[in-house]
Every structure is written in structure tokens, then in C-alpha cells.
Amino acid sequence: MAPANANSSLVRARLAIHHPPSGASRTMGGRIGEVEFQFNPGQLELSRSASWYAQRAVGFDRGAQQEFSGADPASLSVEVFLDASATPTSPQVRKKVEQLLSCCEVDPQSLPTNRPSPPWVRFSWGGFSTVQFIAYVESVSAAYSLFSPTGEPLRATCRLSLKEIPTPVRGQNPTSGALSARRVHQVVVGDTLPALAWREYGNATRWRVIAEANDIDDPMRLRPGSELLLPSADDVRRGPGAGPGPGPEPRGTP
Structure with a gap:
């Protein structure tokens, strides 16, 4: 048994x-x-699919x-x-x-x-x-x-x-006006901000970016089942605006 x-x-x-x-x-x-x-x-x-629109034109001999x-x-x-x-x-x-x-x-x-x-x-x-x-x-x-x-x-x-259900992407690139790619992560038992930062950005020290995006005061207390907004890697690379502290460090820097 x-x-x-x-x-x-x-x-x-x-x-x-x-x-x-x-x-x-x-x-x-x-x-x-x-x-x-x-x-x-x-x-x-x-399953996921993409839509393409075909515009007829005489300049193309194969479709x-x-x-x-x-x-x-x-x-x-x-x-x-x-x-x-x-x-x-x-x-x-x-x-x-x-x-x-x-x-x-x-x-x-x-x-x-x-x-x-x-x-x-x-x-x-x-x-x-x-x-x-x-x-x-x-x-x-x-x-x-x-x-x-x-x-x-x-x-x-x-x-x-x-x-x-499609939802608008949060955040906007201030230089181009284009929306920055972000996603939502549901917290599971064992998740930590440094571990999420390593998985998303290859640098555990970027946990502060996630903390700031989600107004987290205590990074050691993540409630399983809650949702975290993960800023895009482009937001992180842009520097100080993505989170507190100095600009991005080289990938893998301790």
C-alpha cells in the first residue's frame, strides 16, 4: 500500500x-x-493560429x-x-x-x-x-x-x-509608442522573485523590476495563486526606468 x-x-x-x-x-x-x-x-x-490576408497582384506568378x-x-x-x-x-x-x-x-x-x-x-x-x-x-x-x-x-x-480572451498589453514604449510585450504569471508554491527574474531575463538581480511592476514590498512573501505582471525583457534593458538601482548588468552578472 x-x-x-x-x-x-x-x-x-x-x-x-x-x-x-x-x-x-x-x-x-x-x-x-x-x-x-x-x-x-x-x-x-x-491550438493557436495566425491570420494572413492575401492581396491579389499581377506581379506575383505563384499566388x-x-x-x-x-x-x-x-x-x-x-x-x-x-x-x-x-x-x-x-x-x-x-x-x-x-x-x-x-x-x-x-x-x-x-x-x-x-x-x-x-x-x-x-x-x-x-x-x-x-x-x-x-x-x-x-x-x-x-x-x-x-x-x-x-x-x-x-x-x-x-x-x-x-x-x-484577448487582453490589451499593459505598459507602453515611451520612445516609439508601441506596446511592450508583457505577460502574466500565476504564482505557484516555491516561486521566488529572483528565480522568476533568472527565468525571464537570465539575471536573478532583476527581481526588483518585477517587484516594482507589482507594488511588492516584501519579495519573500508571494501568495500561491496570485498573479504577477512580468515586464518584457526590452523594458528591463532600457535601464533605470524599468526598476530601481543602476542600469542593466551584463547577462549572468552575479
């Missing part, structure tokens, strides 16, 4: 469900709830010259397996499925606004940052496979399809 604490370090995948933003804001509202996966996914399907017109939102498909067969009287499977289905319904809190919307969600799984983006639930399907004598569902497999 496996030790009781064999899975104590297992990081569960989860889907955080939030109220949609109010008005023209693109920031998620407060958290409605969360679905923690009983069993981590065996497979994730992530037309194409111009990039933008990146399309990412799509993520994931399967959620729910099982309450060990507690036949528990309604947890039914309630979790209903919670997932509600992600395709209008959030009552958004009705008074001029932009009614279903909840916004964010899927996360430890440090797997590639799949951590703000999204809406495009579709949910649930297949029930086990029931109690009273008809209570005890086992279900749900298939979710998430579609990324």
Missing part, C-alpha cells in the same frame, strides 16, 4: 471561475468559484503576396473526470458539473451592465504557464457513467473547450 502522504506534493489542475469585467474593462471581476480536478488531465489540446493581419485567440481542450463512487450519497459530481455548465450561461451580476456576459475563467496547472490565459468556456459536454440507487450521478466525464 502506498504511503498516506504519497500524493502530498501533487499539484492539481484547476479552473478558476470569475465574474466578467464591468463596462469596457478587460480585467476579470471577483472569483465566483473554482473547480479543482480530482484527477489531473491525461492530455491537453492547445498573391500575403500580409499578416493578427494572431487568433488560442483554444484549449481539456477533459475533467469526476468520481464520487466512494460516497454514494454525495452530490459533488452533480454540483461540479452544474458549476461547469454555468460557465456557458450569463452571469446574473453582469445583467445590469451594458455588456452581459458568461463568467471568465483561467485554467492553471502548477508552473505550466503556456496554458494559463484568460478565457471563456466555448462549450461543455458531460457524460454520466454511474448513478446511485436514487439517481444521483456518481461519475462523469466533462469535456471543456476554452477560447482565449
Whole structure:
């Protein structure tokens, strides 16, 4: 028999469900709830595509010259397996499925606004940052496979399809007017600012840039599940404006 604490370090995948933003804001509202996966996914399907526009021209003998017109939102498909067969009287499977289905319904809190919307969600799984983006639930399907004598569902497999919600990039390049590339990182257990700075910029001493961008007073206290804005490498290289202290040091400088 496996030790009781064999899975104590297992990081569960989860889907955080939030109220949609109010008005023209693109920031998620407060958290409605969360679905923690009983069993981590065996497979994730992530897709992203780019759009190109073809302008016909007689000067090209093999088709037309194409111009990039933008990146399309990412799509993520994931399967959620729910099982309450060990507690036949528990309604947890039914309630979790209903919670997932509600992600395709209008959030009552958004009705008074001029932009009614279903909840916004964010899927996360430890440090797997590639799949951590703000999204809406495009579709949910649930297949029930086990029931109690009273008809209570005890086992279900749900298939979710998430579609990324494009959000404006924060910050602006003061010299060119172009938006600087930044991304959001969700804090997991064990994260530190120096470690994030090393991973993002190749220089652990750049942790102050992240601290300043997120108004962090105590760099030793990062709350798991919170989100950090990571400034672009270009912002860091620009020097003093990117954070306190002297300008950037050579990569790898202790």
C-alpha cells in the first residue's frame, strides 16, 4: 500500500471561475468559484493560429503576396473526470458539473451592465504557464457513467473547450509608442522573485523590476495563486526606468 502522504506534493489542475469585467474593462471581476480536478488531465489540446490576408497582384506568378493581419485567440481542450463512487450519497459530481455548465450561461451580476456576459475563467496547472490565459468556456459536454440507487450521478466525464480572451498589453514604449510585450504569471508554491527574474531575463538581480511592476514590498512573501505582471525583457534593458538601482548588468552578472 502506498504511503498516506504519497500524493502530498501533487499539484492539481484547476479552473478558476470569475465574474466578467464591468463596462469596457478587460480585467476579470471577483472569483465566483473554482473547480479543482480530482484527477489531473491525461492530455491537453492547445491550438493557436495566425491570420494572413492575401492581396491579389499581377506581379506575383505563384499566388498573391500575403500580409499578416493578427494572431487568433488560442483554444484549449481539456477533459475533467469526476468520481464520487466512494460516497454514494454525495452530490459533488452533480454540483461540479452544474458549476461547469454555468460557465456557458450569463452571469446574473453582469445583467445590469451594458455588456452581459458568461463568467471568465483561467485554467492553471502548477508552473505550466503556456496554458494559463484568460478565457471563456466555448462549450461543455458531460457524460454520466454511474448513478446511485436514487439517481444521483456518481461519475462523469466533462469535456471543456476554452477560447482565449484577448487582453490589451499593459505598459507602453515611451520612445516609439508601441506596446511592450508583457505577460502574466500565476504564482505557484516555491516561486521566488529572483528565480522568476533568472527565468525571464537570465539575471536573478532583476527581481526588483518585477517587484516594482507589482507594488511588492516584501519579495519573500508571494501568495500561491496570485498573479504577477512580468515586464518584457526590452523594458528591463532600457535601464533605470524599468526598476530601481543602476542600469542593466551584463547577462549572468552575479
